[in-house]
Amino acid sequence: MAQVEATTERIVAADPETVFDALADYGGTRAKLLPEQFSEYEVREGGDGEGTLVHWKLQATSKRVRDCLLEVEEPTDGELVEKDRNSSMVTTWRVTPAGEGRSRVVVTTTWKGAGGIGGFFERTFAPKGLARIYDAVLAKLAAEVEK
Numbered sequence: 001m002a003q004v005e006a007t008t009e010r011i012v013a014a015d016p017e018t019v020f021d022a023l024a025d026y027g028g029t030r031a032k033l034l035p036e037q038f039s040e041y042e043v044r045e046g047g048d049g050e051g052t053l054v055h056w057k058l059q060a061t062s063k064r065v066r067d068c069l070l071e072v073e074e075p076t077d078g079e080l081v082e083k084d085r086n087s088s089m090v091t092t093w094r095v096t097p098a099g100e101g102r103s104r105v106v107v108t109t110t111w112k113g114a115g116g117i118g119g120f121f122e123r124t125f126a127p128k129g130l131a132r133i134y135d136a137v138l139a140k141l142a143a144e145v146e147k
Contacts, residue, residue, distance in 0.1 A: 004113040006127035009106040010138040014145040016103040020078055020095040022145050023105075024049035029144060035136040050074040054082075060129055088112040105141065107134045 012019050022029045027047025034041060039057045046052035052072040059065045068089070070082040080093040089111040098104040109130055 002113050002115075003110055004126055005108060005110045006130035006134070007106065007108040008131040008134045008138065009104060010135070010142060011098050012103045012105055012138075012142045012145060013101065014103060014142075015101055016078060016095045016097050018145050019103040019105060019141065020080075022141060023080055023093050023095065024072075024074075026052045026054050026072065030054075032144060033137050033140040035133060035140070037133050037136075044069075046072070049080065058133075060126065060133070105138055107138070109134070 022033075024030075025048060026043050031041050034056070037059045039059065041056045042054070044053045044055055050073055053069065054072065055067075055069050057065055057067055066084075066089070067086055069085040070091075071085060073081045073083070075081055078095045082091040082093075084090070089109060091107060091109040094104075094106045094108075096104050096106075113126070
């Protein structure tokens with residue numbers, strides 16, 4: 001099984017603290033940022049950054065739905081890590097300064113992919129599909145914090 005990785009990024013016209021706080025607000029803002037591929041969103045513990053336990057279903061394709069139960073950690077300033085208890089999937093959000101009043105947001109998701117021909121297709125197509133989904137999240141984030 002090979003590791004699969006999907007990364008996308010966006011420059012947002014808001015300071016890093018504002019952007020990070022919006023991403024870490026699982027009890028409020030985060031639900032507003034999720035596009036139609038996410039369903040059954042529910043905060044089960046916490047709700048603000050480190051220590052949050054959040055559930056959602058992610059429909060990556062018409063046939064592929066992941067039931068995600070994510071533990072949230074903040075290993076360093078400006079970084080949120082969501083570890084799925086139901087799979088090997090880990091999503092890392094990094095918010096860094098990108099000039100005055102601007103932030104760079106990078107989201108990277110990794111997981112252990114399938115082997116064989118299925119794994120080949122997963123490594124080839126899944127990162128592009130997931131990047132499109134997270135592009136939509138980042139667009140909604142920008143719209144939320146640039147108000």
